[in-house]
Amino acid sequence: MRQRNRPTRACERRERSKFLVLVTVTAVIGLALAGCGRDEGGTQATPGITDTAIKIGISVPLSGPVSDAGTAQLGGAKAYYEAINAAGGVKMRDGKTRKIELTSYDDGYEPGRSVQNFRRLVQQDGALAVVGGLGTAQNAAVVPVAKELGVPQVFVASGASLFSAKPTDNPWTIGWQPTYEAEGEALAEAAVALNRPVTVAVIRQNDDLGNAFLNGFNKGIEGSQVKVAGTIQTYEAADTTVDSQITNLAATRAEVLLSAVAVVRLQISALTKARELGWKPVVLLPGFTQGFSTVLKPSGADTYFDQIYSTGFVKIPSDPQWSSDPAVVEFTSRMKQYSPQANANLPNAVWGYATAATFVRALETMNGLTRQDLMNAVRALKADDIPMLLPGLGVDASAAGKSPVNATRLFKFADGRYSQVQPS
Amino acid sequence: MNHPRRRLRLAALAAGIVVLAILPLNSTAYTNYQIALVATYAVAILGLNLVSGYAGQISLGQSAFFGLGGYCAAIATARAGWPLPASFLLACVLPAAVGLLVAIPAVRLRGHGLAIFTLALPLIGVALAKRFNGLTGGTEGRVAQIARAPAWTGLDTDQWTYYVVLAIAGALFLLARNMVTGRLGRALATIRENEVVAVSMGISARRYKGLAFSLAAGYGGAAGWLYVYTIGFVSPVEMEFLLSINLLAMMIVGGMGSVLGSLLGGVLYVYVPIVAGTVDPVRTTLLYGAILLLVLFTAPGGIARALRRTGDRLGDSRAGRGPGPPGPGAAPRAEPAASPLPRT
Numbered sequence: 001m002r003q004r005n006r007p008t009r010a011c012e013r014r015e016r017s018k019f020l021v022l023v024t025v026t027a028v029i030g031l032a033l034a035g036c037g038r039d040e041g042g043t044q045a046t047p048g049i050t051d052t053a054i055k056i057g058i059s060v061p062l063s064g065p066v067s068d069a070g071t072a073q074l075g076g077a078k079a080y081y082e083a084i085n086a087a088g089g090v091k092m093r094d095g096k097t098r099k100i101e102l103t104s105y106d107d108g109y110e111p112g113r114s115v116q117n118f119r120r121l122v123q124q125d126g127a128l129a130v131v132g133g134l135g136t137a138q139n140a141a142v143v144p145v146a147k148e149l150g151v152p153q154v155f156v157a158s159g160a161s162l163f164s165a166k167p168t169d170n171p172w173t174i175g176w177q178p179t180y181e182a183e184g185e186a187l188a189e190a191a192v193a194l195n196r197p198v199t200v201a202v203i204r205q206n207d208d209l210g211n212a213f214l215n216g217f218n219k220g221i222e223g224s225q226v227k228v229a230g231t232i233q234t235y236e237a238a239d240t241t242v243d244s245q246i247t248n249l250a251a252t253r254a255e256v257l258l259s260a261v262a263v264v265r266l267q268i269s270a271l272t273k274a275r276e277l278g279w280k281p282v283v284l285l286p287g288f289t290q291g292f293s294t295v296l297k298p299s300g301a302d303t304y305f306d307q308i309y310s311t312g313f314v315k316i317p318s319d320p321q322w323s324s325d326p327a328v329v330e331f332t333s334r335m336k337q338y339s340p341q342a343n344a345n346l347p348n349a350v351w352g353y354a355t356a357a358t359f360v361r362a363l364e365t366m367n368g369l370t371r372q373d374l375m376n377a378v379r380a381l382k383a384d385d386i387p388m389l390l391p392g393l394g395v396d397a398s399a400a401g402k403s404p405v406n407a408t409r410l411f412k413f414a415d416g417r418y419s420q421v422q423p424s
Numbered sequence: 425m426n427h428p429r430r431r432l433r434l435a436a437l438a439a440g441i442v443v444l445a446i447l448p449l450n451s452t453a454y455t456n457y458q459i460a461l462v463a464t465y466a467v468a469i470l471g472l473n474l475v476s477g478y479a480g481q482i483s484l485g486q487s488a489f490f491g492l493g494g495y496c497a498a499i500a501t502a503r504a505g506w507p508l509p510a511s512f513l514l515a516c517v518l519p520a521a522v523g524l525l526v527a528i529p530a531v532r533l534r535g536h537g538l539a540i541f542t543l544a545l546p547l548i549g550v551a552l553a554k555r556f557n558g559l560t561g562g563t564e565g566r567v568a569q570i571a572r573a574p575a576w577t578g579l580d581t582d583q584w585t586y587y588v589v590l591a592i593a594g595a596l597f598l599l600a601r602n603m604v605t606g607r608l609g610r611a612l613a614t615i616r617e618n619e620v621v622a623v624s625m626g627i628s629a630r631r632y633k634g635l636a637f638s639l640a641a642g643y644g645g646a647a648g649w650l651y652v653y654t655i656g657f658v659s660p661v662e663m664e665f666l667l668s669i670n671l672l673a674m675m676i677v678g679g680m681g682s683v684l685g686s687l688l689g690g691v692l693y694v695y696v697p698i699v700a701g702t703v704d705p706v707r708t709t710l711l712y713g714a715i716l717l718l719v720l721f722t723a724p725g726g727i728a729r730a731l732r733r734t735g736d737r738l739g740d741s742r743a744g745r746g747p748g749p750p751g752p753g754a755a756p757r758a759e760p761a762a763s764p765l766p767r768t
Contacts, residue, residue: 119453
């Protein structure tokens, strides 16, 4: 600014008056705004609940790499709530019947956005609770915010144990589905059932998820003839292949392979490599990567391995075993009617649906209408008739430190589908 | 760039500051956190702009520095109990130092080579963050509620967070503006346009590129600190490559080589998904992409440049003058925006 054009005096005066007007207007607006004070939202006795409606929220990834799962999760929840609303609503203990209003936001699977969505649902939309959000880091980020605001963050869709583990530290948070530990423990049953001294080769994801699987598995084989073979192989989720890890494991000629690989493309790589090396162990797969059409068929594992086991805790709608099961029939028709855009065959759709059913059960047993009453009802909830859970499985949210659905079942693959292994 | 125009701009700036200062007292906590996030991402984009917009070196590694700054905040403050200013300093200095280290080999590369090289940073960062889970909390991330409003202010935490984040971001913006309008800006612009010319003029291209890299990393780290201060959480997701790409996209749409463009980039990054989500939550990504394309088609130089042009046109017609020669002070700032993509 060393050189300036000299403006005319009139022009300068005009600009100066414009400047003054602008400053005055700003000051007036500012003072007016400051005078308003902010509405703390304290007018309503219980936010999110009226005589006729209950407002709840959910944050799921509707965009990004896991948008399919998020859309299914939301679709399942929506289908259940809509069906309840169509039948009149939720009958609560105060004698009133209320409809459920579900508000959903996309978090793109980013923890920062899930925190923002949680605040938006609570502070802007006035939701009573946030129910059934998807993702571990995404919900872990919300835990302290739920505590700070005193708002229920219930039935989180993640297998990490942290959501249910510490009810005294995190009184407003609870998980829902079985933990990764429980899954590892269920898989151990398959190895133990071989009933002879066997060694297990292990590959796991190099993080807390992989660790949780292995811990559960180790717990399951305690005191049995099953031993984990020397070196445990690990991989990173961003790896392009696990060939060398599988080659190392194949060299041990272990009878069982615990392939705790949580990434579909890497599980394909693992099973393909084992097949190419002519290694034919009993294969144990996590629920993430058990799919017939997504993993077993592309890797040729379906025809090569003699025994493949995995776990599950819900009825798979496409399984012919359940084709005439009333809960499954109802689920399928509700999904078609209320959430046609969601893929009803993804496990997330079933989880979302059953989670919603669990939440409605908690609403029905609330004594009073505050958020604390809701948490009390949640923590006392016991139900063995939640739709879509496998026979024998139920919800028990009263056991401190455990996830509400705290067992999972072993499945064996045969003839193009998984069927439940009957406990002996 | 004449006298009254400058005064008008100052007035607009003052008005903006007054509005921003009063706003959090009336808005919801959600809005306050949202605006704090806008400022946070704007700082990250500003850093990227220094290296990519001004110096013309494409970097895909900004998210790694963002995450590193975030971990500095979470670990130094929430775990080791450092005072906040110390952890902020660490969150600036450590990424800047890493940026400088990276710059030593990186300044020898150009174009695609450099892009690929910087691409490695988030990949390594995510793997490291997961591996050292004792320190970082692994995939579950680390909770760090480090923002607390001091009692004497009488403010709520969200209001306090808002003021702290906006004050720091404002200072960083002012600093960057002063840097790019001065010698550094001219040197970087010369390097971007023609490295040979720059070297023949006595500008050490390597030294300046290294400096730009380091500054960008420092700004990225500072943004990461602000993020943790606002959100109270950090995980490997914050380091992921996708964030780098998004920041780069927002920088281009906001305006390359423009301080204002960085701010607009932050606004877009936070608000476009929200707007798209209100239209159709299932098609957020599609709408998001469509909005970005629309902006790029209608304002190929970025929104900041389009705004400046409109402003020039309006100002000229009102004053009844033709477009005069630009003032000498405007040159380094206006020029970078003239090239929609860096020439490397």
